[in-house]
Amino acid sequence: MNCPLCNCEMEEGGIITSGVSAMWVPMEQFSKKGIRRLIYTNGRVIGKSNVVFGQTKISNAFFCEHCNKIVGIFDVNK
Structure with a gap:
């Protein structure tokens, strides 16, 4: 795959998280501050x-x- 920013070849790999699942959230949720981030x-x-x-x-x-x-x-879990 070529980079959408510079068009150079990209290296395929994966992401590993420890402890919690990775999650996509809408920007209004992502921008939360303070205790609301819980x-x-x-x-x-x-x-x-x-x-x-x-x-x-x-x-x-x-x-x-x-x-x-x-x-x-990324595939999204249902």
């Missing part, structure tokens, strides 16, 4: 959680070494 609504969980290891693995993440950016195409 609860998010309308979020979409991405990745497959492994309860035993406490990790979530998310595939289809591409890294551009030139821009130092990650671009992802």
